[in-house]
Amino acid sequence: MSDTPQPSTATATPTAPARLVPPPVIVGVLMTAAVLAVAQLYLTVPLLPGIAARHSVPLTTAAWVGGGFGFAFALGNLFFGTASDRYDRRYVMAIGLTIGALTCVVAGAADSFGLLLAARVAEGFLAAAVPAVSLAYTAEVLPPARRAVGVTAVSSSFLLAGLVGQAYALGVDRAAGPRWVFWLLVPLLLATAFALTRLPAVPRRTGAPWRAFSRLLRTPALLTAYPGALTLLLTFVGMYTALSATVGERYDIHDAGTLLLLRLPGLPGIVLGAFAGPLIARYGPHRVAVSALLTAAVGLGVEAVTGGIVGVLVGSAVFVAGLAVAVPSLVAVVGQASGEARGAGLAGYAFLVGLGGGISPVLVAALLPAGFAVVCVVLAAILVTAATILTFGARRT
Numbered sequence: 001m002s003d004t005p006q007p008s009t010a011t012a013t014p015t016a017p018a019r020l021v022p023p024p025v026i027v028g029v030l031m032t033a034a035v036l037a038v039a040q041l042y043l044t045v046p047l048l049p050g051i052a053a054r055h056s057v058p059l060t061t062a063a064w065v066g067g068g069f070g071f072a073f074a075l076g077n078l079f080f081g082t083a084s085d086r087y088d089r090r091y092v093m094a095i096g097l098t099i100g101a102l103t104c105v106v107a108g109a110a111d112s113f114g115l116l117l118a119a120r121v122a123e124g125f126l127a128a129a130v131p132a133v134s135l136a137y138t139a140e141v142l143p144p145a146r147r148a149v150g151v152t153a154v155s156s157s158f159l160l161a162g163l164v165g166q167a168y169a170l171g172v173d174r175a176a177g178p179r180w181v182f183w184l185l186v187p188l189l190l191a192t193a194f195a196l197t198r199l200p201a202v203p204r205r206t207g208a209p210w211r212a213f214s215r216l217l218r219t220p221a222l223l224t225a226y227p228g229a230l231t232l233l234l235t236f237v238g239m240y241t242a243l244s245a246t247v248g249e250r251y252d253i254h255d256a257g258t259l260l261l262l263r264l265p266g267l268p269g270i271v272l273g274a275f276a277g278p279l280i281a282r283y284g285p286h287r288v289a290v291s292a293l294l295t296a297a298v299g300l301g302v303e304a305v306t307g308g309i310v311g312v313l314v315g316s317a318v319f320v321a322g323l324a325v326a327v328p329s330l331v332a333v334v335g336q337a338s339g340e341a342r343g344a345g346l347a348g349y350a351f352l353v354g355l356g357g358g359i360s361p362v363l364v365a366a367l368l369p370a371g372f373a374v375v376c377v378v379l380a381a382i383l384v385t386a387a388t389i390l391t392f393g394a395r396r397t
Contacts, residue, residue, distance in 0.1 A: 021200050023146045027153050029195045030134045033093055034157040036185070036192055037100075037130035039165030040123055041069055041357050043181055045237065046170050046244050046259060048361075050178060055113035059245075063361040066237070068117055069124035070358025074351045076128025081136070081347025089137040090196050096129020097193040101186045108182035124354075131158060132350035135331060136342050140202045148277045151335075152328040156274040158353075159324050162236055163263050163270065170260050222337040222345060224393025228289060228330045228386040229349045234356030234363070235379040236323055239300065239316065241364045246372040251309055265313045266320035273324025280332055286390060289329035293387040296322030297380040304376035315376075333390075 044051060044065045052062035076096075084092045100123055107119035134154055142150045172181045240263070247253040247262060279288050299319030303312050331349070338345025367375045 021198075023142050023150065026141060026199055027138070027150045029192070029199060030138055030150075030154050031157040033097065033130050033192050033196060034134050034154055035161045035164055036188055037097065037127040038158050038161035039168065040100075040104075040127045040185070041066070041073060041233070041354075042162050042165030042237065042240075043169045044069070044120070045241050045361075046166050047173060047178060047181070048241070048244070049248075050173070051113075051116075054178075055116070057113055060362075060365040061113075063241075063365040065117055065120045066241070066361035067358050068121045069127075070233070070237075070354055070356075070360065072121045072124035072358075073128045074354030074358055076125035077132050077350030077354050078347050079125075080129040081132030081350055082344050084133040084136060084347075085342075085344055088201065089133050089140075090199050090201070093130050093133050093137075094193040094196040096126045097189045097196070100126035100129075101189040101193075104182040104185045104189065108179040124358075128350065128354060131353070132346040135346050135350075137199075137202065139335065139342060141200055148281065151331060152277045152280075153274055155328045155331045156270060156276075156324060158232075158327060159236065159266075159273065159320065160270050162240065163266055166240065166263055167260050219337055220393070222334065222348070224390060225289075225330055225333040225337060226348060226352050227389045228293060228326065229334070229352040230356045231293070231382050231386045232323060232327060232330070232353050232356060234360045235296065235300070235383055236320075237357050237360040238364045238375065238379050239303070239319060241361055242368060242372055242375040243312070243316070245364075245368055247309075250372070262313065262316075265317035269317055269319075269321025270324045272321050273327060276325045276328045279325065280329055285329045285332035285336070289326055289333055290387045290390050292322045292324075292326035292329055293383045293390070294322070296320075296326065297383040297387070298322070300376040300380035300383070304373040304380070 048059060048062050048066070051057075051065060052059045055062070080092055080096060103119050103123040103126060107116060107123060110116035110119055135151060138150045138154050139147055169181050172184060176184075243262065244259065247259070253259065253262070276288065296319050299315045299317070299322055302315030302318060304315075306312055306315060331346070334345050334349045335342055363378075364375055367378060
C-alpha cells in the first residue's frame with residue numbers, strides 16, 4: 001500500500017478579494033487565539049486541590065475537570081479541524097471562541113461539581129475550534145516565504161499556553177477567587193473572535209472532508225507521526241500536574257507566587273521552539289522530531305533522579321525545550337503526510353494532542369501515590385516509545 005495520500009477531491013470556491021493584512025498581524029491574531037483556546041485546558045492544573053476541597057470530592061475525582069475538558073477537546077479538534085476543510089476557517093474559529101465564552105460564564109458561576117464538570121466539557125469541545133484550524137489557515141493565508149515561520153510560531157503558542165494558563169489561574173485565583181479565573185476570559189475570547197473575522201479570506205473547499213480523513217487513516221506515514229502527537233500534552237500536562245501536587249508535600253511550597261516562579265524555567269525552551277524552523281529545514285522534520293522527543297525524555301529523567309528543587313527545575317527546562325521543538329516538527333511531519341487534505345490531517349493530530357491532555361490528569365492522579373519520580377519515568381517511557389515509532393515507521397518521500 002502506498003503511503004502517499006490520494007489527491008483530494010475538494011475544489012476551491014471563489015471568495016471576495018483578501019484584505020491587505022500584514023503577515024505579522026495575521027500571525028499575532030492567530031497566536032492570541034491559540035493561546036486563549038489552549039490555555040483553558042491548563043486553568044485547573046494548579047487549582048485541583050482547591051476544587052477538591054471546595055466540592056468535597058477526592059483529588060482523583062477533581063482531576064476530571066481537566067480530563068473531561070481534554071477528552072472533549074480531542075473530539076472537538078477532530079470535528080472542527082475536518083469541518084474547516086469545507087467551511088471558512090476564520091468563522092469556524094470565531095464561532096468556537098464566542099460560544100466558548102458563554103461556557104466560561106457558566107463554569108465561573110457553577111456551585112456544584114457536576115455543573116462545573118459539564119461546563120468544562122462544553123468548554124473543551126468549543127476551545128478545539130482553534131488549534132488544528134489555525135495551523136491549516138496559517139499555511140494557506142501566508143505567502144510562501146512567511147509560511148514556515150508562521151506555522152512554527154502558531155504551533156509554539158500551544159505550549160506557551162500551558163505556562164500562560166497556569167500562571168493566569170494562579171494569579172487570578174489568589175487575587176480575585178476561582179470564579180474570576182473563568183469570567184475574566186470572556187471579554188478576551190469575544191475580542192479575539194471578532195479579530196479573527198477581520199483576517200483575509202482564503203478559498204473555500206468543496207467535497208467530503210470526512211471522506212478525506214478516512215483516506216488519511218490508511219496512510220502509514222501519518223500513522224507513524226500520530227503517536228508522537230498523543231505524547232505532547234499527555235506528558236506536558238502530566239509533568240506540571242505532578243509538580244503542582246509534589247512541591248507542596250516535598251518542599252512545603254504553597255504560595256502562588258512561588259508556584260508561578262517554578263514554571264518560569266520552561267519559558268526559554270518555548271522561545272527555542274519558536275525558532276525551530278531552521279532546524280527543521282536543515283535536518284528534516286522526522287530527525288528533529290525524534291531528537292526533540294528524546295531530549296524531553298532526558299529532562300524527565302533528570303527530574304526523576306534529582307533530590308533537590310534546583311535539579312527538578314533544570315530537568316523541567318530541558319523537558320519543555322524538547323517538547324517545544326517537537327511540536328512544530330510533528331506538525332511538519334503531519335503536513336507532509338496529509339498532502340492536500342491538510343485540515344483533516346491536522347484534525348487527527350490535534351485530536352490525539354487533546355486526547356493526551358484528557359488522559360494525563362487521570363493517569364497522573366493514579367500514579368502520584370507511587371511518587372513524583374515514578375510519574376516522570378512513566379512519562380519519559382511514553383516519549384521514548386513515540387520517538388522509536390517515528391524512527392522506524394513509514395515516511396512520505
